[in-house]
Amino acid sequence: MDTIKTYNKRKKEEEEEEEETAMEVGFLGLGIMGKAMATNLLRKGFKLTVWNRTLSKCDELVEIGATVGATPAAVVKKCKYTIAMLSDPSAALSVVFDTDGVLEQVVSGKGYIDMSTVDVDTSSKISEAITSRGGHFLEAPVSGSKKPAEDGQLVILAAGEKALYEEAIPFFDVLGKKSFFLGQVGNGAKMKLVVNMIMGSMMNAFSEGLVLADRSGLDSKTLLDVLDLGAIANPMFKLKGPTMIQNNYSPAFPLKHQQKDMRLALAQGDAIAVSMPVAAAANEAFKKARSMGLGDLDFSAVYETVKHLQHSS
Amino acid sequence: MDTIKTYNKRKKEEEEEEEETAMEVGFLGLGIMGKAMATNLLRKGFKLTVWNRTLSKCDELVEIGATVGATPAAVVKKCKYTIAMLSDPSAALSVVFDTDGVLEQVVSGKGYIDMSTVDVDTSSKISEAITSRGGHFLEAPVSGSKKPAEDGQLVILAAGEKALYEEAIPFFDVLGKKSFFLGQVGNGAKMKLVVNMIMGSMMNAFSEGLVLADRSGLDSKTLLDVLDLGAIANPMFKLKGPTMIQNNYSPAFPLKHQQKDMRLALAQGDAIAVSMPVAAAANEAFKKARSMGLGDLDFSAVYETVKHLQHSS
Amino acid sequence: MDTIKTYNKRKKEEEEEEEETAMEVGFLGLGIMGKAMATNLLRKGFKLTVWNRTLSKCDELVEIGATVGATPAAVVKKCKYTIAMLSDPSAALSVVFDTDGVLEQVVSGKGYIDMSTVDVDTSSKISEAITSRGGHFLEAPVSGSKKPAEDGQLVILAAGEKALYEEAIPFFDVLGKKSFFLGQVGNGAKMKLVVNMIMGSMMNAFSEGLVLADRSGLDSKTLLDVLDLGAIANPMFKLKGPTMIQNNYSPAFPLKHQQKDMRLALAQGDAIAVSMPVAAAANEAFKKARSMGLGDLDFSAVYETVKHLQHSS
Amino acid sequence: MDTIKTYNKRKKEEEEEEEETAMEVGFLGLGIMGKAMATNLLRKGFKLTVWNRTLSKCDELVEIGATVGATPAAVVKKCKYTIAMLSDPSAALSVVFDTDGVLEQVVSGKGYIDMSTVDVDTSSKISEAITSRGGHFLEAPVSGSKKPAEDGQLVILAAGEKALYEEAIPFFDVLGKKSFFLGQVGNGAKMKLVVNMIMGSMMNAFSEGLVLADRSGLDSKTLLDVLDLGAIANPMFKLKGPTMIQNNYSPAFPLKHQQKDMRLALAQGDAIAVSMPVAAAANEAFKKARSMGLGDLDFSAVYETVKHLQHSS
Known part of the structure; x- marks a missing residue:
């Protein structure tokens, strides 16, 4: 009986571990908004691999459980889902297209969720690049600034692949009070x-x-x-x-x-x-x-x- | 001692009763807004003498306890305080200046509170006429329409004589969720x-x-x-x-x-x-x-x- | 004797002829515009009786042949046609309605041509007063400022009584390069x-x-x-x-x-x-x-x- | 004798050739504006080699003395100066950068004068390409439409290389009533x-x-x-x-x-x-x-x- 119990218990723990692993998430960009958002994800139990252009900004998040990725590419390689929160269109493009950028590790099945505020053109360019390599893309700019980001009270304006939106809902539930799926890429912007x-x-x-x-x-x-x-x-x-x-x-x-x-x-x-x-x-x-x-x-x-x-x- | 006490107590009660009588209020104008406001005053125990250009509109209010005044002048003669809620500047002027109008019965000590939405000129003209006869004047336009009027949730923008404003607070407490005293006549408008x-x-x-x-x-x-x-x-x-x-x-x-x-x-x-x-x-x-x-x-x-x-x- | 008689008679006839030819005209208001306009009328042979609030401003015009009228009323009494060029609506009203104003001497047959720039209400008020006394009225504001006024190159926007407009054409020919008759009073404004x-x-x-x-x-x-x-x-x-x-x-x-x-x-x-x-x-x-x-x-x-x-x- | 004669004759022919070459001008684009402008240049004695995307549009100009170039490149190869009058930025770019375009034959000493109305970016892009191959560039958009173009009454807003502007003055004198040199490329636009x-x-x-x-x-x-x-x-x-x-x-x-x-x-x-x-x-x-x-x-x-x-x- 005990053995069975133990076996069952172990099996259940393994399943939970698997589930947790499946929940490992990449996070690129730890500015005011990104840091607050990543912190919330960590606190709610997600395993995060974070990256920031100035890597020292990762320290605070490491203290509360984050792992550091050396480059955007490294983060994407490790994680099924990667969230980005960059300061502007040029940063959003750079993180994807530069050497050691996101694109180098995008393969079939990877999901990339860009929550930066960018224009339609930027978003479309990133979307095309990601999807042409078999990846999945969601733009998800937010309404709300520092305080709502800290409080997990953002409003999330997602657009792109509906399936990825549905997979991202556990993240959005932590980050925001409400998320919307708005259709094709560009609609969020x-x-x-x-x-x-x-x-x-x-x-x-x-x-x-x-x-x-x-x-x-x-x-x-x-x-x-x-x-x-x-x-x-x-x-x-x-x-x-x-x-x-x-x-x-x-x-x-x-x-x-x-x-x-x-x-x-x-x-x-x-x-x-x-x-x-x-x-x-x-x-x-x-x-x-x-x-x-x-x-x-x-x-x-x-x-x-x-x-x-x-x-x- | 007891007798005197009792006597004093009774006297005080009578005075309070008189005070309540002194709370008899005139109300001119029973349009959508005026009717809702007058109804609220009646329900909260004020004794109202109402007037409307089309007198039949008074009927509903009579059913819940109002008295009808034959003319604006008659209302003002009877009541220490008269509230007006007219549809526009020309109605506001007409009720005051026409034959059988308010002005005919304004004497020292009468208070006239015009809650109609009028322009500064109209308000000033009425104010001068009332005060030149020894009356007291308050303009008190409201922010809010039918529903807030019915719910006693108007915002009252009063201006004119501060003393009258303070005397009118019991009315305003019934009619609105908040009243402001804004200074000289015209500031409400x-x-x-x-x-x-x-x-x-x-x-x-x-x-x-x-x-x-x-x-x-x-x-x-x-x-x-x-x-x-x-x-x-x-x-x-x-x-x-x-x-x-x-x-x-x-x-x-x-x-x-x-x-x-x-x-x-x-x-x-x-x-x-x-x-x-x-x-x-x-x-x-x-x-x-x-x-x-x-x-x-x-x-x-x-x-x-x-x-x-x-x-x- | 005969010769002298004949000579004198002929001289008188000539003078009368001159008088008729050189029509006597009133002119009220000698500001920058009015002075230039009156000067042109004088130079073209019209006999002018001028008035200005500050009478000393008449001096220059007297030097070139103008007569001074003591008041607007005096000017109108003397002249069949009076032209006004005042600075603003209140001056235009004052010259007509004040004591010793135009209105006091307006009788049947008198023509009053107000070339001031005024609003429709002012123009209408003056028009009604003049015509109710049997006078004729024309508003005739101008397009053009000091230089065109001096050069007789104004554009004249006349409205009011068509007959008076036609009688005023000799003046307008001197004052402007073109005049328009625009219909009812107010259209000029x-x-x-x-x-x-x-x-x-x-x-x-x-x-x-x-x-x-x-x-x-x-x-x-x-x-x-x-x-x-x-x-x-x-x-x-x-x-x-x-x-x-x-x-x-x-x-x-x-x-x-x-x-x-x-x-x-x-x-x-x-x-x-x-x-x-x-x-x-x-x-x-x-x-x-x-x-x-x-x-x-x-x-x-x-x-x-x-x-x-x-x-x- | 013969030698000298031959020499002299040859010299004269060379001079004539030089003269002819110096006066030969290319003209690209024969829309409403271009056709009127090219016609004026021909009538004033310039030898024109013309090109238009729809070559049949060249016929009318051939009748009054123009030669046809098969491609923009062929025109530039033949002429020291080439003027372009295209309909919009994309046509202006296409004529320069496409196969058989202007750029293929731009060499040191060639002058390219673009009189099309284009934006600053388009003009700068063309300027850089031309000058990087040793050519000279002038943007020269015009103020005025069909009628002034026909009458040689355009206003020419030139910018780019000052030396080329001065060389182009004989053309501008024919095409316009006035030309301005406005400084660096982009200023015309x-x-x-x-x-x-x-x-x-x-x-x-x-x-x-x-x-x-x-x-x-x-x-x-x-x-x-x-x-x-x-x-x-x-x-x-x-x-x-x-x-x-x-x-x-x-x-x-x-x-x-x-x-x-x-x-x-x-x-x-x-x-x-x-x-x-x-x-x-x-x-x-x-x-x-x-x-x-x-x-x-x-x-x-x-x-x-x-x-x-x-x-x-």
Whole structure:
């Protein structure tokens, strides 16, 4: 009896080990977002092999159980699934196409999930390369920044291969509060642009309202309170309002990136003849802010273009 | 001792009763909003004398305890405090200045609280007339429409005489979830314009995003879900989004009124040299919607100007 | 005797003939425009009775043959036709309605031609007052500023009574290179707003082009030369371009007046649901210029809002 | 004697050959513009070797003295200077880089003058290829369309090698009324975008004015007359106005090309942080026109977006 019990127990443990091995995951890119996300995966029991361009950034994750991969290629070789969270399109391309890059080890059955925010072209280029080698690809940009990443409360906008999306759900369940499968590659990038375009126009509307209130002799804080009680109350107004009226624009989402997203969203509309006059006006305000040297501040600094009074010449 | 105590106690109770009697309130205007508000006041125990241009509209309120006043003047004569909730500036002026109007019975000590949405000029004109006769005046436009009115969840933007504001708090506690005292007469109207201007620009930003998503091959309902999980989630997107993508614009807030508020907010900015390019672009979209015959539909029908494709000539 | 008698008689007849030929005309308002216009009328042989709020301004005209009227009423009493060229709507109203104003002497047969630039309401108010007393009214705002006024090269936008327009043609022939009869009172004002609205948007387009060229490393003067040779060559670009690139905005047409005309044209469009997004964007740029303290400079100073780079906070 | 005679004769023939060679010019591209330009060069005595993708288009020019080259390479081999006038960037690139293209015969001393309207990148790519083979390059886009091309009244915006510009002046004197040398390659393209951007905004301003006048009850033709007499009178308003009010948009400059130039000009501004809200608003109107199916009509069809009233849903 004992033997059988022991045998059964051992068998069960082996199965669990197998399951755990199957759950070994690669993770490329340990910036602010990537580090928070990788940490969550580790804490929820996934075995992670991590890589970062500056390898020393892996140390903190090693302390909580991660293994280090020497190169993106090495990570992909070791893991069935690899997640990437890079800073921009050029980093996303470099990690895939450079020497010792992801592509060198992509073979049939490998899954590559790029959660970086990139444009449609970049995503398509990576997708074609991965799938032409028999790999599986998913783009999965996220809505949400540092705090939601730490809290596992991101919103995940996945697109590409449906089967890989379904296999990735255990990861997404850890990383986000909700994931969406949006269809073909590029749709994740497009959805993110739409959301950020609305956000950029709203930030301008909010800024104009704040200035109009203030110049009309109304108290800005009261306006924030009134807004927060009404039909257009939203977390962004609540979070950014108090810092804006203190001229505090420490960058959570840099203005130049917001403006780039407005430009890309307008270009997306241009390609398919969608006229968006409010977004276009908002985009020009963000450009004006860039011309005023505010590009590296938070995107809420567009408030300065509305407030601005001084004649410089 | 006991007798005296009892006597004193009884006297105090009588005084309290008198105080309650002194809480008899006039209520002018029983449209959608006014009826809901008056009903709430009655249910919370206030004694109401109501008046409406079409007197038959008073019947329902009489059934739950209201008394009818024959004219605005009659109501004001009877009550220390009178609340008005009229449909527009001309109705607000007419109720005060016409024959049998409020003004005929305003004397020292009377309080008049106009909760209609009117412009600064209208409010100032009424204020001057009331106070020049020794009365007390408060403008108190509200943020919120039918549902919040019924639920006693309005946001009240009061301005005028501070003392009257404090006396009116028991009413406001019943009618709204929050009231603000904003200073001099006109500030309530101005604050409401600022809020509605932001709302109008947001509705345009939202419409542009919905069309861009749809034309880009993204599912509109998914966009709504994504928005509802992020930093710009707000009740208006949640409420209007589903009806907009069904081309349902049954009017909660008519587009022509929204456009009028945009125009007035821009004029408020013009007077003090505040440049608001995003609000201006949004205003032109609302005008375009009016030119397309959509003025009487809900303000969310501005969505049609973005969607619109057909060449008519 | 006979000879002398005959001579005297003949002389008197000649004088009468001269008088008839040289029709006596009233002229109210001797600002920059009015003085130039009155001077031209005098030089062409019209007998002028002039009035100005500051009477000393009449002196120069008296030197070249004008008679002075003590009040607008005195001028109208003396002359069959009176022309007015006042600075703004309030001056135009004041000259008509104040004590000793035009209205006091308007009787059947008198013609009043108001060439001031006023809004439709002001023009209508004056028209009604004049015609209700049996007088005849023509609004006749002009296109063109100081130089065309001096050169008798104005463009005259007349509206009101057709018969009076025809009687006024001898004056208009002296004052302008072309006059138009546009129909009912108000049409002159409206036409002028349309022209000025187009002009304001063009000035913005021009400013944006100048800045884009300069920042792109192109020579601004070369751009002016290229423009002047092409399909969009126009006197305004030719005149204003060279001064703008020298930051010279000495006011020919003050920016605040241009912005007021943009606002009024947009309001004219609003009333009839004409959406004009480019004019609206231009209007916001002029408002921005006002907020930068440029309202009293030439309207070409809107160039500064495009050039403007500095962050003030 | 014979020797000397022969020598002299041979010398003379050589000189004539040199002269002929020096004057022989290549011309690639015989579309509407190219044909008119080549015709002018032939009529002024230049010997032309012409090429066109559809060679039959060369026939008319052969009749007036041109020689045909079989390929772009053959033309360049034969001629010291070759002028190109292609329809778009892809044609401009193809003629240079394809098999039998210009590049195959570019050697030291050859001059290539591309008068096509292309973007900065295209122009730079061609410039690098030509100069890396020892050739000389000039971009020389033109301002002006069919009629000025026929009349030799183009405005030529040259940039690239100054020496080649000076050698090309005899051609430019025939083709245009004025040529400018604007510095480094790309400046011609940039200058053209600036001019077209101003033109596009002006066309919108004009359209808005025409609609506002018409809806205000003013006669559109009278507005055209008034405009033509004032400070903003320009050939474009004079030419396009009468056809626009007849809804005639037969394409001289297709709307989709105008919109593309607006987009490129805005992108040029975006790269260097120049905010241009009026051009952005105009661009959205052109996009709206494209969405209405007007892209292939004349750019003046943007008028339809302002006029447009109908609600399609």
